[in-house]
Amino acid sequence: MEEQNSRTQHQDRIKLNVGGKLFETTVSTLLSAGPDSLLAALSAREWDNDPVFIDRDPEIFSVLLYLLRTSHLPSTARRFSKQELTEEALYYGVESQFKAAILPPPLSGIDASLIETIRPASDGFPTAFTAGAGDGSVWIAHGGQISGYDWNLLHAGTIRTHLDSITSIRRVWPEVAAVGSDTAAGLHLYDFSSGRRIESAQWTDSSDPRIYKARVLSITDSSTSVFASFECAHKENCILQIDKSTLKIASEIGRLPGNSSKTVVPKKLTYLPESGLIFSSAVSSGAFGYSGFIRLWDPRTREMVWETNEPGSGRSSRFGDSFADVDVEVEELTMFKVCSKSGDVGMADLRNLKDDPWIYLEEKNPSLRNTGGEENNVIHCYRKQVFVSREKGLEVWSRVEQIEEDVENRDFERRCYRRNFVDKVENCREKGMIRRMEGGGDRLFVSREGVEGLEVWESSDLSGAVSF
Amino acid sequence: MPPFSVQNQSYSSNGGFVKKKSETNVITINVGGQLFQTTKQTLTLAGSNSLLSTISTNSNSIPFIDRDPEIFSILLSLLRTGNLPSKSKLFDLQDLIFEAQFYGLAEFLVSSLSNPSQFEAFNLEKSLILPLSGRDSPSAISTTNSGSVHVAHGSKITSFDWSLKKKSTILTHFNAVDSILALSPSLAAAGATDFSGLQILDLKRGFVRETLNWENQTKSSSTVQAIGSSSDYLFTSFESGRRNSNTIMVFDLQDNFRPVAEIAHGEIYGTDLDSAIPATKLKWIPSYNLLMAAGSHGGPSGVMGNIRLWDIRSGNVHWELNEKIDCFSDVTVSDNLSAIFKVGVNSGEVYFADMRMLGRQWICLGDGRKGYKGKKEGAGSKIESHGNQVFCSKGGDVELWSEVLIGSTRASEDELDERVFKKNLIGRLKDSSENKITNLGFGGNRMIVTRNDQQSVEVWQSSSKGY
Numbered sequence: 001m002e003e004q005n006s007r008t009q010h011q012d013r014i015k016l017n018v019g020g021k022l023f024e025t026t027v028s029t030l031l032s033a034g035p036d037s038l039l040a041a042l043s044a045r046e047w048d049n050d051p052v053f054i055d056r057d058p059e060i061f062s063v064l065l066y067l068l069r070t071s072h073l074p075s076t077a078r079r080f081s082k083q084e085l086t087e088e089a090l091y092y093g094v095e096s097q098f099k100a101a102i103l104p105p106p107l108s109g110i111d112a113s114l115i116e117t118i119r120p121a122s123d124g125f126p127t128a129f130t131a132g133a134g135d136g137s138v139w140i141a142h143g144g145q146i147s148g149y150d151w152n153l154l155h156a157g158t159i160r161t162h163l164d165s166i167t168s169i170r171r172v173w174p175e176v177a178a179v180g181s182d183t184a185a186g187l188h189l190y191d192f193s194s195g196r197r198i199e200s201a202q203w204t205d206s207s208d209p210r211i212y213k214a215r216v217l218s219i220t221d222s223s224t225s226v227f228a229s230f231e232c233a234h235k236e237n238c239i240l241q242i243d244k245s246t247l248k249i250a251s252e253i254g255r256l257p258g259n260s261s262k263t264v265v266p267k268k269l270t271y272l273p274e275s276g277l278i279f280s281s282a283v284s285s286g287a288f289g290y291s292g293f294i295r296l297w298d299p300r301t302r303e304m305v306w307e308t309n310e311p312g313s314g315r316s317s318r319f320g321d322s323f324a325d326v327d328v329e330v331e332e333l334t335m336f337k338v339c340s341k342s343g344d345v346g347m348a349d350l351r352n353l354k355d356d357p358w359i360y361l362e363e364k365n366p367s368l369r370n371t372g373g374e375e376n377n378v379i380h381c382y383r384k385q386v387f388v389s390r391e392k393g394l395e396v397w398s399r400v401e402q403i404e405e406d407v408e409n410r411d412f413e414r415r416c417y418r419r420n421f422v423d424k425v426e427n428c429r430e431k432g433m434i435r436r437m438e439g440g441g442d443r444l445f446v447s448r449e450g451v452e453g454l455e456v457w458e459s460s461d462l463s464g465a466v467s468f
Numbered sequence: 469m470p471p472f473s474v475q476n477q478s479y480s481s482n483g484g485f486v487k488k489k490s491e492t493n494v495i496t497i498n499v500g501g502q503l504f505q506t507t508k509q510t511l512t513l514a515g516s517n518s519l520l521s522t523i524s525t526n527s528n529s530i531p532f533i534d535r536d537p538e539i540f541s542i543l544l545s546l547l548r549t550g551n552l553p554s555k556s557k558l559f560d561l562q563d564l565i566f567e568a569q570f571y572g573l574a575e576f577l578v579s580s581l582s583n584p585s586q587f588e589a590f591n592l593e594k595s596l597i598l599p600l601s602g603r604d605s606p607s608a609i610s611t612t613n614s615g616s617v618h619v620a621h622g623s624k625i626t627s628f629d630w631s632l633k634k635k636s637t638i639l640t641h642f643n644a645v646d647s648i649l650a651l652s653p654s655l656a657a658a659g660a661t662d663f664s665g666l667q668i669l670d671l672k673r674g675f676v677r678e679t680l681n682w683e684n685q686t687k688s689s690s691t692v693q694a695i696g697s698s699s700d701y702l703f704t705s706f707e708s709g710r711r712n713s714n715t716i717m718v719f720d721l722q723d724n725f726r727p728v729a730e731i732a733h734g735e736i737y738g739t740d741l742d743s744a745i746p747a748t749k750l751k752w753i754p755s756y757n758l759l760m761a762a763g764s765h766g767g768p769s770g771v772m773g774n775i776r777l778w779d780i781r782s783g784n785v786h787w788e789l790n791e792k793i794d795c796f797s798d799v800t801v802s803d804n805l806s807a808i809f810k811v812g813v814n815s816g817e818v819y820f821a822d823m824r825m826l827g828r829q830w831i832c833l834g835d836g837r838k839g840y841k842g843k844k845e846g847a848g849s850k851i852e853s854h855g856n857q858v859f860c861s862k863g864g865d866v867e868l869w870s871e872v873l874i875g876s877t878r879a880s881e882d883e884l885d886e887r888v889f890k891k892n893l894i895g896r897l898k899d900s901s902e903n904k905i906t907n908l909g910f911g912g913n914r915m916i917v918t919r920n921d922q923q924s925v926e927v928w929q930s931s932s933k934g935y
Contacts, residue, residue: 019544020496020505053494055507057545057553081554121591121931122868122894144890145590155931158590162872162888196873452896 014043015051021058022051029068037093039068060088068094073101082152099151103136104458107442109385109396110420113460114427115443117453120147120158124452128179131440132171132221138445139177139192140454141166146177148192151441153456159195161188170219172226172244180216180228187216187228187242199247203230203240210234220269220278225250225299227278229266231258237265239280241299253302254280254295261291262309270328272350277305279328279335290322290340296350306353318342318360329381336386336397338377345379345388345397345417361397361417382439387422389434394422394446422457496530497523502537503530510547518572520547539567546573550580561631582615582630582912588930589857589868590892592915594899596927600626601637606907606918606925610650615912618656618671619925620645625658627671630912632927638674641667649695649702651721657702659692666692666704668725678725682706682717685735696750696759697721701728701780703759705747712736714746716761718780731783732761732776745774751801753777756823758786760808762799770842771795771813777826787826794819794839797846802853805871807887809851809858814838816845818860818869820889833869833889854910859894861905866894866917894928 014030016023030043042052054061059076063085066074077085082102089098104115120126123143131138135151144164148156163181172178175192188200205211214230214237221227224244231237235258243250256263266280278299283292289311296305310322324340333350337358348357378389386397400416432448439445444457493508514520523531533540542564545553556564561581568577600606604622611617614630622644626637630653642660649657654672659665668678682690688709696703702721707714713736718729734744747761759780764773773791778784794817796810806823810830817834838845851860858869872888903919910916915928 017494017505019548020503053505053507055505055510056548057541060553079555084551084554087549087551119896121593122892122896124896143892145892147590155591158588160590160870160872160890160892162874162890164890191875194873196875198875 016042016061017051017053018061019054019056019058021062023058023061023065025065025069029065032068032097033092033094034096039092039094056088056091060084061092064089064092064094064098067097067101071097071101073098083154086152086154102152104442105461106459107383107385107439107444107457108459109387109398109422109444111459112396112422112444112457113464114423115456115458115460116153117455118149118153119453120145125450126436126447126454127165128167128169129436129438129445129447129454130169130171130177131438131443131445133174134441136441136443138440138443138454138456139169139171141169141177141179146179146190146192157192159190159192161190162197163188168216168219168228170221170226172219172221178219178221178226178228180219182215182217185213185215187219187226187230187240189247201228201240201242201247201249203232203238203249203252211236217265217267218269220271222271222273222276227253227269227271227299229269229280231265235259235264237263239266239269239278239297251299251302253278253297253299254304261286262293266295268327270330272328272330272333274330274333275350276300281326283324283326285340289320290324292323292326294326294335296353308357318344318346318358324375324377325379327379327381327386329384329386332384334381336379336381338379338388340375340377343377343390345386345419347386347415347417361419363419365419376433378434378437380437380439382444386417387437387439387444389437389446391433392428392431392448394428394434394437396420396422495523498530498532499540500533500535500537502541504537504540504544506544506548510544513547514571514573514576518576520571520573535567535570539563540571543568543571543573543577546576546580552580560633562633565631565633578614578630582914584613584855584912586913586930587855587910587915588913589855589870591930592894592928593931594895594926595929595931596632598628598632598635598925598927600923600925603923604644605921605923607644608646608648609907609909609916609918609925610648610656611909611911611914611916612650612653613911614653615914616650616653617909617911617916617925617927618648618650619918620648620658621923625656625669625671627653627656628925629653636671638669638671640669641676647692647695649697651697651702657695657697657704659695659704661691661693661707664689664691664709666695666706680704680717680719680725680727682708682715682730684708684713684715693746693763694748694750694761696752698752698754698759701752703750703752703780705732705750705761705763707746714744716747716750716759716778729780729783731759731778731780732785745772747776749799753801753803753823755803755806757781760799760801762796764791764795764813775799775808775810789821794836797849798851800851800853800858802856802858804856805853805858809853809860809869811846811849811851811860811862812839813844813846813849814841815843816849816862818851818858818867818889818891820887822887833891848904848906850905850908852908852910854915858889859908859910859915861908861917863904864901864919866905866908866915868892868894 012027027043030039033039063077089095120142126140128141137151140147147158150156166179167182168180170178180187186200186202189198191198203214214232217229219228226242229239237258238255239253241250261284264282266282268281270279278297281294293309295307321339321341323337326337328335335348337346345361346358380387397417432451435449436447446455497504511520542556568574606619606621608620616630617628619626628635642663645658646660666680667676670677690706694705702719704717716732719725720728736744745763745765747763749762751760759778762775773795775789777786779786794812794814797813799810801808808821810819815838819830819832860867869889907918917926
């Protein structure tokens with residue numbers, strides 16, 4: 001009778017002996033590791049007086065048990081390297097909890113700081129990079145090499161491609177990168193685990209012998225296709241759709257002669273999953289300033305849905321101040337552009353495109369008002385925030401949350417954006433001009449002209465207090 | 469390694485726990501007052517010579533070991549996971565080695581810290597500088613598999629052990645050692661181009677164990693031009709003191725350096741100096757069972773040389789290539805890539821010849837036209853192969869050549885050659901140095917570099933693997 005009593009009392013308790021140290025915990029704590037984990041498997045067995053023996057280091061186990069109990073990491077975790085903790089978490093099958101505890105909080109542009117600079121061991125100038133996996137991992141193309149860094153920013157490996165300078169890269173599958181170069185022909189798919197080229201695609205036209213050795217300028221992908229913009233030596237260009245299951249060219253979209261700035265090859269391609277459209281844009285700068293276009297293509301009909309050219313034919317309210325860069329916020333279907341002369345940021349609703357859809361964001365703070373004259377702006381939209389680089393500096397436009405009864409964005413015009421600097425003045429001193437930005441997971445990656453390595457910006461909930 | 473075990477139970481492969489009355493395989497050890505528990509399987513990983521494997525056999529009472537428990541916990545972690553835990557950084561590597569020697573785990577520690585499989589060619593960073601005493605720059609280096617390095621500088625040879633924490637220096641008979649080859653961590657063969665005989669040196673005690681000579685017809689001295697080895701044989705390229713005859717001697721490494729054969733005997737008659745060029749580089753190619761011997765010679769009409777592949781059992785030349793245009797400055801063979809690589813003395817470009825198609829000529833991996841110009845851009849360049857890569861020094865930089873695997877059958881569409889080798893520059897901006905590289909060596913997970921006018925040795929390894 002008494003035995004049965006103690007049995008029910010201890011029903012959900014479990015003892016573990018890890019490397020000679022006894023741990024006692026509850027079945028529910030172990031089950032929170034998830035059904036496939038080693039610990040959940042142990043808790044499932046028939047209750048017994050003998051503790052289960054696990055031949056591992058007890059100190060790291062205590063960290064991971066703390067993680068399971070409280071779902072955050074104890075301060076003692078700092079005694080171990082990221083690598084060690086990752087390996088042990090993988091061993092016990094608690095990597096999802098570990099990831100949740102160690103990954104940075106959601107990226108907020110108004111509260112982000114430079115966490116580290118990833119530097120590949122050799123040829124350390126990133127020529128392109130992709131954070132497309134969305135878990136905070138990044139693949140950096142530097143010269144002809146691709147270096148992978150996992151979600152923990154640990155070096156996962158480096159492969160060498162046959163290209164000498166990769167200028168566009170996109171991770172199209174978890175282990176496959178699509179790469180292109182502005183000095184060599186074709187789109188190439190490389191398997192990262194084996195380092196082998198699995199397929200390549202070239203733009204050819206049996207009726208036009210001039211279409212050969214076309215180079216790839218930009219790549220994007222949907223769940224079923226890879227899209228890449230190709231350009232021939234005589235500037236003729238198009239967007240090719242490559243089917244992901246057959247790896248063959250499925251269709252040719254938007255073939256243009258490329259003889260004017262309105263028909264050059266798109267240098268930016270973004271797939272809009274909600275509408276299935278492809279956003280393409282290009283900017284050229286000449287003696288008379290910047291000029292560029294934005295086009296939306298429907299890959300199913302291969303037809304253009306909408307286009308705008310700047311400097312336009314007088315339609316734009318800001319004639320003569322054409323955009324220097326443009327990007328699209330995929331989640332909210334909003335385009336953002338940065339003007340080349342004034343440096344102003346304009347936005348346009350993709351669901352309501354007109355002849356002049358642009359609304360210019362106003363800066364009310366007189367000390368932050370644009371003075372104009374900046375060049376080489378880069379704009380990147382990520383998680384409803386708009387990151388804009390001004391030469392070396394980095395600023396962010398973020399939306400002020402408004403409590404309004406109608407959630408439907410009827411008042412697109414009334415959305416309130418505020419502008420803030422992400423970096424400090426000393427951050428951008430002695431650094432190069434920002435060349436590319438891309439968000440991935442809860443990180444923002446920034447590469448600069450002539451600077452080795454890739455900057456990683458994260459938000460943090462730690463105060464970072466400095467004691468004297 | 470067994471993941472876990474249950475006392476009085478065993479974990480069956482079908483995923484359930486089956487009750488089984490058998491003796492426990494969990495072992496308890498008391499080290500310096502702290503109790504550790506582990507499994508028999510983990511302790512047997514230490515090897516049969518280890519103190520720990522003897523513990524695992526008698527488990528009547530808790531064995532007591534009177535040592536420091538903290539270092540033991542590090543070594544136990546090493547046995548469990550194969551990696552050193554980060555808290556090992558609190559201790560000096562020397563402490564770990566000392567304790568590992570006590571437990572008989574020294575070899576295990578070597579293989580986990582300096583394993584050739586951990587060599588990451590694309591992730592090499594300049595991580596250590598090993599200073600050399602005195603004023604002589606390194607003239608020759610040799611490495612062992614475990615990563616220990618022997619450096620000849622002047623008449624001295626300094627040996628660094630695998631951990632690169634300890635060194636010892638011995639004095640030799642040579643004015644300057646021109647070639648050195650490590651036979652074991654404590655034994656090396658050394659020779660010079662101005663001193664007769666190949667000396668087998670005991671580097672621990674610093675004496676000459678044996679002097680090997682070549683009895684040439686002119687009865688003059690025999691100087692050493694190059695040393696090479698296979699797992700069974702030691703190869704030495706000798707030249708007579710009068711410089712009119714040369715040969716390659718094969719000595720048996722298993723049988724006290726007994727001379728086995730003499731191959732490639734050459735004599736110079738008259739003024740035809742190119743008829744017998746002594747080999748200055750010897751490389752054994754295990755999978756082909758061939759010895760590559762290469763020598764070059766600078767004359768009024770430029771640099772001439774030859775590369776020969778010898779079958780040492782028959783003493784015949786398997787394949788021969790005479791170098792007249794853009795002769796090699798250095799040449800190496802990669803067994804993994806099945807190719808011979810050279811760096812041209814005129815062009816400074818890297819060439820390769822596929823071992824599977826030896827009839828074909830060199831394929832230049834750069835601008836082959838430069839070879840016809842009289843410049844000497846490749847003079848002094850070194851080329852060495854390691855793993856699946858080829859490393860070539862150009863002045864103060866190291867180039868890494870790697871093969872790109874092209875899976876697509878449409879390679880011809882891209883106008884790619886059958887085999888694609890690509891150049892990568894090693895190191896970051898801050899690592900670049902003006903001083904010309906004089907030697908490249910590979911051992912364990914490291915690349916060893918010596919430079920002109922620098923009384924030190926550079927160690928390059930991947931950042932995550934350095935201690």
